[in-house]
Amino acid sequence: xxxxxxxxxxxxxxxxxxxxxxxxxxxxxxxxxxxxxxxxxxxxxxxxxxxxxxxxxxxxxxxxxxxxxxxxxxxxxxxxxxxxxxxxxxxxxxxxxxxxxxxxxxxxxxxxxxxxxxxxxxxxxxxxxxxxxxxxxxxxxxxxxxxxxxxxxxxxxxxxxxxxxxxxxxxxxx
Numbered sequence: 036x037x038x039x040x041x042x043x044x045x046x047x048x049x050x051x052x053x054x055x056x057x058x059x060x061x062x063x064x065x066x067x068x069x070x071x072x073x074x075x076x077x078x079x080x081x082x083x084x085x086x087x088x089x090x091x092x093x094x095x096x097x098x099x100x101x102x103x104x105x106x107x108x109x110x111x112x113x114x115x116x117x118x119x120x121x122x123x124x125x126x127x128x129x130x131x132x133x134x135x136x137x138x139x140x141x142x143x144x145x146x147x148x149x150x151x152x153x154x155x156x157x158x159x160x161x162x163x164x165x166x167x168x169x170x171x172x173x174x175x176x177x178x179x180x181x182x183x184x185x186x187x188x189x190x191x192x193x194x195x196x197x198x199x200x201x202x203x204x205x206x207x208x209x
Contacts, residue, residue: 037167040177043207045184046161048175052093052154053114058106060146069138070145076131077107083127084120091116094174110174114153160191164207185209 057077061070077097084092091112098106111117121128139145161171162180183189185198198209 037173039165039167040163041165043162043164043180044172044177045163045180045190046159046171046175047178048171050156051113053111053117054152054154054171055109055111055117055149056106056151057109057149058100058104058147060148061103062146063144064103066144069142072138073135073145073147074105076127076134080127080131081107090120092120096170096173108170110171114151117151157192160187162187162190179208181208 059070059073063069081095084090085094093110093112095107095109098108100106109117120126121132123129135147159171163169163172163177164180166172168177178184180190183195186196188194188196198204
């Protein structure tokens with residue numbers, strides 16, 4: 036994962052980008068022949084994308100919301116890149132999607148979901164303190180969360196605002 040960065044930092048990424056959340060829910064745990072292929076398909080896709088910088092894929096992280104709900108957060112350069120990959124019949128995604136629809140369909144055995152967020156340049160907030168590069172911070176440049184980046188509103192480009200008055204600052208850079 037990376038070494039812990041012992042200071043407050045924020046992610047800085049140039050231009051627009053996309054956050055893509057994709058997950059599954061195992062509804063019938065005792066039918067692993069239904070859900071295991073769904074779970075096993077994603078690592079192949081990620082490996083394929085990591086080997087193809089021109090794909091627009093920036094990186095991903097896997098998170099578990101309990102034993103039934105794995106979630107992957109992906110970062111993409113644009114919606115067009117994401118869509119091009121999803122629709123490519125020569126890439127891992129398309130045949131996995133077809134297999135899911137044939138094997139599982141709407142049986143109720145395993146659920147899949149996704150959400151796509153198109154993020155305009157500068158319209159996001161992130162902060163990491165005593166963390167290795169994580170989330171957006173793992174795919175973007177990390178810069179000090181100080182100055183105009185000291186507050187969430189400043190980082191998100193909502194308004195210029197100093198660090199919260201009265202908050203402890205003796206061990207952090209603001």
